[in-house]
Amino acid sequence: MKVIVCGAGRVGAQIARRLSQEGNEVTVIDQDPALVKRLSDADDVAGVVGHASHPDVLERAGAADAEMLIAATQMDEINMVACQVAHSVFSVPRKIARVRAQAYREDRWSDLFRREHMPIDVVISPEAExxxxxxxxxxxxxxxxxxxxxxxxxxxxxxxxxxxxxxxxxxxxxxxxxxxxxxxxxxxxxxxxxxxxxxxxxxxxxxxxxxxxxxxxxxxxxxxxFGRESPPARRVVIVGAGNVGLTVARALESDPLGVRVKMIERNQSRAEFAAERLSRTVVLNGDALDPALLDEAGVGEADAILSLTDDDKTNLLACALGKQSGCGLAIALTNDAVFSGLTGALGVDAYINPRATTVSTILRHVRRGRIRSVYSIGEGEGEAIEAQVLATSPIAGRRLREAGFPSGSIVGAVLSGGALRMPRGDMPIAEGDVLVAFCLRDQVPKVEQLFRVSVDYF
Missing domain, CATH: 3.30.70.1450 (Regulator of K+ conductance, C-terminal domain)
Incomplete structure (x- = not known):
């Protein structure tokens, strides 16, 4: 498959690298020559320097015969226009765009991304993910x-x-x-x-x-x-009133079990903005690294603290202070893998990497055959894949042990005839079954092939 990736930043580079490793023909576009050179030197990826939404740049990248365009630059508007040009000028069949601004995602503008307006097949919101x-x-x-x-x-x-x-x-x-x-x-x-x-x-x-x-x-x-009792959190402290923090707080407010939420936001105007849009959440204005403010928020009695600001250091330290105060669970948002590696040493229970979640979501829409969901483990070391068996899939009609799943992969669950079943070697695999399989990175293409659509299917 020939794919154009717009943007050679963290998300674009990882997408391009992964797709290239899986045998796709990948071209990346970025305005920064150094980023393009670094990626093309390290991986089997072609590079074009230029503005991703310009027709001549897309033409040089091979848009005339590309099967997919993934727009993952830092600018929403560039991503959207790149998809529009790819559709209107080059008739690229499938277009995926990363769109961060929540204004574009409001329900009242839901028609914006229809084919006759802004022809984007899949819109990915990192904050929502x-x-x-x-x-x-x-x-x-x-x-x-x-x-x-x-x-x-x-x-x-x-x-x-x-x-x-x-x-x-x-x-x-x-x-x-x-x-x-x-x-x-x-x-x-x-x-x-x-x-x-x-x-x-x-x-x-x-x-x-x-x-x-x-x-x-x-x-x-x-x-x-496995010794890990897991009651759901009922008292939560959120650090950061950005788009992610607001989305989480709104969802918790709508929880029928009545989760109690307190939010800490350093910027006064943003704190006021959040307070106006939340009904049951107590919003505190101040520094989450101030022990006195954390105490006022009741972090010591909370079931969980989520630090979701755009500063990795603040997130890790706020979570570490929360755990030190007695909070049951600490989750930090971290963009840099260097900081992610410090979570254990600081006593932080878990971290969320926006880049990894965005990449996983994009890959879900890139996979061939009937791949319905993809979840990436770590830095792409392995993947959990949900896929449907078609009549012409190589595994249809075989028993699981005869299906040809490679070493380094395993089936974790099967949905057959509307019933969830655990895998057994003698289990028959039928058309329409949906499997959840885990595989290491180098086995992903082989597992995908087991669910591929044969030519005679068409």
């Missing part, structure tokens, strides 16, 4: 990552194993025998710096990070088995 991830973390407070699949029927949750885990040093096969009614399976283990797909004979050890795919109704039970 980050808010969604933050809310998922609050629903499973013991998990440091969480993502829903199969329309909410299954979840991927990531847990850190400590001494409270009663099943350490137990082979996974034995766990299946001990908890035969549990609809959950360990699909990946991070031990030190290495991420692996475990075998049935593998054991779990103290300090491991594990990734589980579980039926939603069994998530809490599965977490309890």
């Amino acid at each position: 980050v808010a969604r991830v933050a809310l998922a973390r609050l629903a499973s407070t013991a998990a440091f990552e969480s993502h829903g699949f199969l329309e909410g029927r299954a979840q991927l949750v990531a847990l850190h194993l400590d001494s409270a885990c009663a099943v350490l040093n137990t082979p996974l096969r034995q766990l299946t025998e001990l908890f035969s009614t549990l609809q959950a399976i360990v699909v990946a283990v991070r031990r030190g710096d290495k991420l692996i797909v475990p075998e049935p004979t593998d054991q779990l050890y103290l300090g491991d990070d594990i990734y589980i795919v579980a039926a939603s109704h069994d998530v809490q039970r599965a977490m309890g088995i």
Whole structure:
């Protein structure tokens, strides 16, 4: 597939790199020659220096025969115009744009991105994606990552194993025998710096990070088995009244269980802006690194603190102070991988990387075949993929053990005939089934091929 990526920043570069590694023909456009050179030198990616929305620049990038354009520059308007030009001048079939300004996302302007107006097939809002991830973390407070699949029927949750885990040093096969009614399976283990797909004979050890795919109704039970009780957060402190903080606060206000929310915002005018738009949230104006203000916000008695400002250092330190005060869960927004690596040392329970969430969302719309959802693990080390089996997919009509899933991949759940089932080797795979599979990065293309549409399908 020939793809044009507009923007060689963090998001654009990672998208271009990933698509290139998977065998796609990728060209990246950016106004900064250094960024273009760095990316084209390090990866099998062509580069064009110029303004991504200019027709002549898009022409040089090969838009005339491109199958997809992904606009991920820092400017919403450039992204939107690039998609418009790609459609009107070059008839590019599929166009994806990152749009950050919330004004474009309001319901009353919902017709803006219709084909006859601004022909963008998929609009990605990083703030909305980050808010969604933050809310998922609050629903499973013991998990440091969480993502829903199969329309909410299954979840991927990531847990850190400590001494409270009663099943350490137990082979996974034995766990299946001990908890035969549990609809959950360990699909990946991070031990030190290495991420692996475990075998049935593998054991779990103290300090491991594990990734589980579980039926939603069994998530809490599965977490309890691994020593991680996870009551939902009911008292929450949010640091930062930006778009992400406001989105999270609004969602929590609408929670039927009545979550109590307090928000801290350093900028007075922004604090007033937030207070006007929130009904039940108490908004405090001040510095979240001031222990006295954190005490006024009741962070010591809170179930969770979420620091969602645009400053990584503030987010990490506010979370560290919150944990020191006795807060149960601390989640920090971090854009820089260097700061993400400090979360453990500071006692921060989890971090959210906007770039990683945006990349995962974009990849969901890039995948071939019937790929319905993609969730990226770490810095793209592995992916959880939700995909539908078509009549002409190579795995249709085969039993799971004969389907050809490569080493370094595993099926975590199957939705068949409307029922969620845990995978077994003798399980038949039928047309219309939807599978959740986990695979390491180098196995992604092979797993995708198992769900591909044959030519005779058309």
